Amino acid sequence: MKKKKKSLNYAKWGYIFILPFFACYFIFSLIPLVDTIRYSFFEYYRSGIKEIGPNFIGMANYVSLLESDMVKYAGNTMILWVIGFVPQIVIALLLAVWFTDIRMKIHGKQFFKVVMYLPNLIMASAFAMLFFTLFSSNGPINSILMSLGLITERIDFMGSAFGTRALIGLMNFLMWFGNTAIMLMAAIMGVSVDVLEASEIDGCGTVKRFFYIILPLIRPILAYTLITSIIGGLQMFDVPQILTNGQGTPDRTSTTLIMFLNNHLKSKNYGMAGALSVYLFIVSAILCFIVYRITNDNDPDGSKAAARRKKKEERRRNR
Amino acid sequence: MKKRVIAAFLVAMMGMSTLAGCGGEKKAETPAAGSSADAAAAEEGKVINIYSWNDEFRQRVEAVYSEVEKTSDDGTVTTLKDGTEIHWIVNPNQDGVYQQKLDEALLNQANADADSKVDLFLAETDYVNKYTDANADVAIPLTELGIDPETDLADQYSFTKTTASDQNGVQRGSTWQCCPGLLVYRRDIAKDVFGTDDPAAVGEKVKDWDTMKASAEELKAKGYYAFASYADTFRLYGNSIADSWVKPGETVVNVDQKIMDWVTTSKEWLDAGYFDKTVKGQWNDDWNKSMGSKSKVFGFLLPAWGIDFVLAKNWDGDMGAWAVTNPPQEYNWGGSYVLGCQGTDNPAHVKDIIMAVTATKDNLLKISKDYSDFTNTTSGMKEAATDDAFSSEFLGGQNPFEYFAPVAENIKIAPLSAYDQGCVELIQNAFSDYFQGLVDLEKAKTNFETAIKERYPDVTEIKWP
Numbered sequence: 011m012k013k014k015k016k017s018l019n020y021a022k023w024g025y026i027f028i029l030p031f032f033a034c035y036f037i038f039s040l041i042p043l044v045d046t047i048r049y050s051f052f053e054y055y056r057s058g059i060k061e062i063g064p065n066f067i068g069m070a071n072y073v074s075l076l077e078s079d080m081v082k083y084a085g086n087t088m089i090l091w092v093i094g095f096v097p098q099i100v101i102a103l104l105l106a107v108w109f110t111d112i113r114m115k116i117h118g119k120q121f122f123k124v125v126m127y128l129p130n131l132i133m134a135s136a137f138a139m140l141f142f143t144l145f146s147s148n149g150p151i152n153s154i155l156m157s158l159g160l161i162t163e164r165i166d167f168m169g170s171a172f173g174t175r176a177l178i179g180l181m182n183f184l185m186w187f188g189n190t191a192i193m194l195m196a197a198i199m200g201v202s203v204d205v206l207e208a209s210e211i212d213g214c215g216t217v218k219r220f221f222y223i224i225l226p227l228i229r230p231i232l233a234y235t236l237i238t239s240i241i242g243g244l245q246m247f248d249v250p251q252i253l254t255n256g257q258g259t260p261d262r263t264s265t266t267l268i269m270f271l272n273n274h275l276k277s278k279n280y281g282m283a284g285a286l287s288v289y290l291f292i293v294s295a296i297l298c299f300i301v302y303r304i305t306n307d308n309d310p311d312g313s314k315a316a317a318r319r320k321k322k323e324e325r326r327r328n329r
Numbered sequence: 330m331k332k333r334v335i336a337a338f339l340v341a342m343m344g345m346s347t348l349a350g351c352g353g354e355k356k357a358e359t360p361a362a363g364s365s366a367d368a369a370a371a372e373e374g375k376v377i378n379i380y381s382w383n384d385e386f387r388q389r390v391e392a393v394y395s396e397v398e399k400t401s402d403d404g405t406v407t408t409l410k411d412g413t414e415i416h417w418i419v420n421p422n423q424d425g426v427y428q429q430k431l432d433e434a435l436l437n438q439a440n441a442d443a444d445s446k447v448d449l450f451l452a453e454t455d456y457v458n459k460y461t462d463a464n465a466d467v468a469i470p471l472t473e474l475g476i477d478p479e480t481d482l483a484d485q486y487s488f489t490k491t492t493a494s495d496q497n498g499v500q501r502g503s504t505w506q507c508c509p510g511l512l513v514y515r516r517d518i519a520k521d522v523f524g525t526d527d528p529a530a531v532g533e534k535v536k537d538w539d540t541m542k543a544s545a546e547e548l549k550a551k552g553y554y555a556f557a558s559y560a561d562t563f564r565l566y567g568n569s570i571a572d573s574w575v576k577p578g579e580t581v582v583n584v585d586q587k588i589m590d591w592v593t594t595s596k597e598w599l600d601a602g603y604f605d606k607t608v609k610g611q612w613n614d615d616w617n618k619s620m621g622s623k624s625k626v627f628g629f630l631l632p633a634w635g636i637d638f639v640l641a642k643n644w645d646g647d648m649g650a651w652a653v654t655n656p657p658q659e660y661n662w663g664g665s666y667v668l669g670c671q672g673t674d675n676p677a678h679v680k681d682i683i684m685a686v687t688a689t690k691d692n693l694l695k696i697s698k699d700y701s702d703f704t705n706t707t708s709g710m711k712e713a714a715t716d717d718a719f720s721s722e723f724l725g726g727q728n729p730f731e732y733f734a735p736v737a738e739n740i741k742i743a744p745l746s747a748y749d750q751g752c753v754e755l756i757q758n759a760f761s762d763y764f765q766g767l768v769d770l771e772k773a774k775t776n777f778e779t780a781i782k783e784r785y786p787d788v789t790e791i792k793w794p
Contacts, residue, residue: 055786058459058747059432059467062787079779147607148615164607169765255613257758260767262776273783276425276751282786 050284055277063281071285079262080270080286084293086258087266090250091243093179098187099235105187106194107220123195126188134185138252141181142168171263174254178264181249186242190235197231198224233301240297244290247272374443374674377415377682380431380450382422386665386686389505390415392699393692394685413678428456435467438672448673449682452502454492454664455753458745461493461501461668468501468668474680476503482688485705488742493666496577502668503687505696506634507705509736510564510660511653511729513636514628519652522551522627528727532654535628538594541657545603548627557619557626558608559595559764560757565630566591567753568660573744574752580787582752584777586794592760592770599764609761622646632662633703633733641723649725653732659739703733710734751784 050071054063105126108114116122129137144151145167152164167173201224209219225232247268250258256272258265267290274283379386384404391397391407400407407415420430434447441447452460460468471478478490478500486507493502512535516526523534523544534544545555556562570585598604605626608615619626620643631640640651667687669679685692693704697713701721704710713719713730720728759777762768768776778791 056432057785057787058462059435059465061436143614146614147609148618166607166765169609169767259758260762260765261772262779270783273780274786276784277786279786 046284046287048284049280050288052281052284054281055279057277067281071281072289075282075285075289080267080289082262083265083267083270086262086264087244087246090175090178090182090246090264090266091240093175094182094186095239095243097179098183098190098239101183102187102190102194105191106198107224109191109195110198111216123188123192126191128188129184130186130189132185134181134248135252137181137185138249141177142253145177168253169260171260174250174259174264178246178250178253181253182246186239190239193231193235194228197228201227237298237301240301241294244268244294244297373413373677374446374448375413376444377413377448377675377678378418378444378446379415380418380420380427380434380447381665382420382427382451384417384419386451386667387417389686389696389700390682393689393695394682396681409678413675422453428459435670438467438670443674446672446674447670448675449679450668450670452666452668454508454661454666454745455750456747457492457502457666457668458749459747461495462747463495463497463499467671469671469673469676469679470499470501471503471669471683472499474669474676474683476680476683476688481684484690484707484709485688486707486737486740488661488740489664489705492664492742492745493668502666503683503705504664504666505687505693505705506664506702507710507737508632508634508661508663509703509733509740510630510632510635510656510662511732511736512628512656513631513640513651513653513724515626516650516652516725518548518553518625518627522548522553526652528652528654528732531652532732535657536655538657542598542603545598545601549602552625554605554619554626555598555603556628556630557605557616557624558610559591559599559604559761560610561604561630562595563591563753563757564662565656565658565660568662568743569658569741570743573746573749575746575748575788577746580789582748582781582788582791584756584791584793588756589794592763595760596764606765609765610757617643620644622650630656630660630662633701633729634663636721636723636729637701644723648722652724652727653729655732655736659736659741661737661740661742697730703730703737707738710737748785748788751781755780755784 049064051066051068052064053067053070054061054065056062109116109119109122132140143149146152147164147166147169151167152161155161156164165173167177205223205227206219209223214223245268246266250264250266251269251272254264256269258269267286271283271286271290274286381387387400387404387407391400396409396411398408398410405417405419407417409415418430418434420427431447431450434441438446450460459465471482476482482490482500482503485503489504489507490500493504494500514531519526519531523531525531533540535541541555548555566587570587572583572585574585575582595604599606605615605619605624608619610616618624620629620640622645629635629640636651636653644650667683669676669683673679686696687693687705690706690709693706694709694713696702697704697709697719710730711734714728714734715731717728719730720726756777759780760773762776763770763773774791774793781791782788
């Protein structure tokens with residue numbers, strides 16, 4: 011009996027060490043989260059310095075949000091995200107493949123990695139300020155183009171929906187492609203050299219190697235990139251906020267969901283803002299779920315799809 | 330499968346928790362009725378807390394309040410001769426930060442201990458109405474402090490008194506500053522176009538909107554702009570609205586005919602080329618640049634602080650290149666009001682400070698001389714108008730008070746409401762797209778309606794003229 015008790019159990023230390031994280035999560039994330047959901051059913055805002063509410067009003071906040079332009083802002087957010095993400099992932103993949111290709115013999119890899127990552131170190135708002143100044147009607151970009159003789163009249167970059175969206179996309183691309191490229195590089199370097207060599211011996215070209223070997227093997231990291239990017243995209247705020255001075259100009263075409271949420275917070279409208287957050291929560295949950303399904307279905311390590319295929323075959327055999 | 334769902338859910342959860350940060354801070358501060366507050370008021374407290382958005386008020390208090398002993402090097406604490414400390418709580422005005430912090434403090438006022446209660450705070454004209462509101466009752470009526478507006482503040486401009494009063498006409502704040510606006514113009518452009526840079530002659534050219542328009546045409550013919558942007562003329566129209574944006578007790582935003590006049594005129598003038606198309610609104614880089622020596626802009630409509638702190642800072646040419654004259658329409662722009670806070674434990678000091686900074690003529694003249702504020706003393710400003718000691722170096726020795734004083738006397742302040750700040754800001758934003766031809770008039774109106782309802786959830790309807 012005594013001997014058995016003496017056997018050491020370290021599990022409790024695991025729990026103790028992990029406790030601070032759970033405590034922090036509980037206090038700073040979970041409680042506000044539950045509170046957000048709770049307040050979404052209340053009328054609760056400030057008019058001047060008078061506090062209105064909280065009065066329980068059921069689903070009224072949700073209904074009035076559906077009646078508002080929320081869907082339009084969701085569309086804006088999606089468009090802005092796609093404009094930034096598509097070039098980002100393409101360039102990042104290309105760079106990652108080039109940088110990991112042993113045959114390319116690129117010099118100063120570390121240097122370029124740092125350079126690529128640098129834009130991410132600048133604060134998004136500072137970056138947006140910089141672009142605002144660069145591309146303003148009387149800004150340096152216009153001046154350069156004028157003196158080169160490329161244009162005769164100043165271009166009002168931020169005066170059109172296309173221009174503003176393109177600028178936001180460009181900024182997001184510049185800020186994140188380095189980060190993504192470095193992550194993908196790590197993923198590609200994780201691919202076994204044997205496989206790559208074997209494919210080469212079998213006469214596989216670079217394009218085929220990329221599409222049939224590298225791409226399938228780095229799928230988990232790609233999925234991770236996609237998910238974090240979607241979540242980041244849904245939360246897009248600082249860049250368009252600063253670039254358009256919080257107005258989402260022109261004609262609210264660059265107002266993102268979080269800017270919309272921020273507009274409600276100007277009057278401390280916790281009810282409406284809470285309801286919007288819940289919508290965002292549901293959307294992110296669904297998006298994440300879909301992405302997980304897509305990226306895991308034909309996992310080569312034999313997950314769902316593989317298991318299903320196996321079952322099918324077995325059934326066929328049994329017949 | 331189940332694990333995956335849970336994993337997906339957790340990822341979403343984490344994403345959500347970061348989102349929750351954006352919508353965070355939803356702890357309710359209930360303004361509990363405090364009975365301890367009254368008890369503390371019997372004796373003067375040791376700390377006077379003053380909320381403001383910059384050190385402007387501190388400088389003026391130091392300059393004219395005779396009780397001031399010294400201020401600490403970092404400017405956060407000023408010690409008075411009787412040992413009382415003034416604590417300066419400064420939060421920037423940008424993005425409504427100042428109001429947020431002040432509101433939090435005011436909601437906590439009843440529960441705060443005596444030394445951390447707000448004793449005095451400042452508010453700008455744009456939102457002073459929010460704090461003078463009788464129902465909110467956060468600012469002490471001046472009479473309760475022992476100041477009689479009828480006699481003690483008799484020399485103040487009457488519109489400043491109206492601005493600082495609540496809906497029942499009880500004055501709850503006072504200001505040292507009065508912000509009549511003028512037209513300030515480039516002498517070289519005036520000479521080139523009108524053949525003279527004499528303020529009186531140029532004043533004739535801009536005396537009302539019709540004359541101004543004709544002059545704008547002349548300016549345009551020579552390749553100049555009358556003003557930088559459509560936002561520059563907004564204050565003139567916005568200040569002459571007949572009724573407040575939202576009438577007391579109502580939740581309907583009334584857009585005044587004057588505002589629509591501004592919209593029509595601005596569109597017309599912008600299309601005609603009287604404004605610089607590349608300058609969209611104020612307070613941006615393009616606007617600042619249009620005040621530089623390379624700019625083609627003839628003039629700006631600015632009050633005293635605008636000339637000294639905005640124009641002078643952006644001007645890169647010689648002194649004396651600018652001059653002031655009468656504007657096409659009298660208007661007031663800005664002004665900082667000093668309000669005693671309900672529940673203060675230093676009512677005597679609050680009274681003394683308000684009296685010293687806003688109601689003593691000699692002090693006000695000193696402020697005018699040292700900080701070139703146009704101060705709130707009718708008789709003093711009349712004297713200043715003819716006193717060469719008040720001439721400005723930036724304006725090449727011209728005495729701007731000569732023009733400020735008559736404008737100040739003719740200002741009829743527009744009726745205020747607690748919704749003014751949002752209305753003024755959002756209507757300019759919404760119609761900015763219309764001026765640039767990106768949306769039609771109807772869409773601009775809808776955009777304003779959307780924006781104003783977002784800003785003020787209690788607004789139910791918007792009425793157009």
